[in-house]
Amino acid sequence: MIELNASKRIKEILQMIPSCKIVADIGTDHGILPILLAESGRCEEIIATDISRESLDKLVKKLEENPEINNISTIVSDGLSKITEPYPDVVVISGMGSRLIIKILEEASDKAKQIKTFIFQPNTTVDELRVYLHDNGYKIINEALVYENNRFYNILATERNNELYNSKSHYKYGKLLLENRNENLRKHLLDEKNRFEKLFKELQTMKNKSQVRIDEIVEELEIIAEALNYYEII
Ligand SMILES: C[S@@+](CC[C@H](N)C(=O)[O-])C[C@H]1O[C@@H](n2cnc3c(N)ncnc32)[C@H](O)[C@@H]1O
Incomplete structure (x- = not known):
């Protein structure tokens, strides 16, 4: 097991990822999530991407030092641009602002429609992301809210389906979190x-x-x- 300083936020994201054949982590940076995923054995293949070679190299180095991890591939990619068929069944986009997440989805909207499950962890304006998701045929199937380092982090899981909320509070704060009376x-x-x-x-x-x-x-x-x-x- 690699010694990792995984945050509560990353561990919660991991919890939300279902067992799958291929998972992709878009904008992986230190590559902590892909390594936790490999250790969990939850998905057969893991694709880790980042727009920055320098960011991705932090994970490449960890993989060179730990050759027993052999199911993570690394790709320098702007958003989903270098994700090719067979498409991942789960894609994670975390630690970015909602607007950047929306830009990534918009720039590959046809591809994004073919991905069964997305896990998003937006750092800002989560309400904008919820509205975008509903306007574009995504249903929010699960939500979590993590408190760490004096701030709250939203995590959302989606699947392709039609859904609309009928109240501003649902978009602003999350219908599922409210219904579950999230503490x-x-x-x-x-x-x-x-x-x-x-x-x-x-x-x-x-x-x-x-x-x-x-x-x-x-x-x-x-x-x-x-x-x-x-x-x-x-
Ligand atoms: C704050 S880090 C988040 C890292 C990790 N996903 C997490 O949740 O801790 C944001 C990462 O996204 C990468 N990034 C920014 N824009 C991107 C894009 N369009 N496509 C892929 N990666 C991007 C950055 O290089 C950076 O490594």
């Missing part, structure tokens, strides 16, 4: 409630306050209240 999400919602209430009070004391900003904060607080209903906290 980390409850903490996050209470933090957000405090943050927006404080902002609202500060704005009230300002001379030249922006009505647009006030309206935005009121809307955020309404969405949070809707989400907190799942926890029976008002």
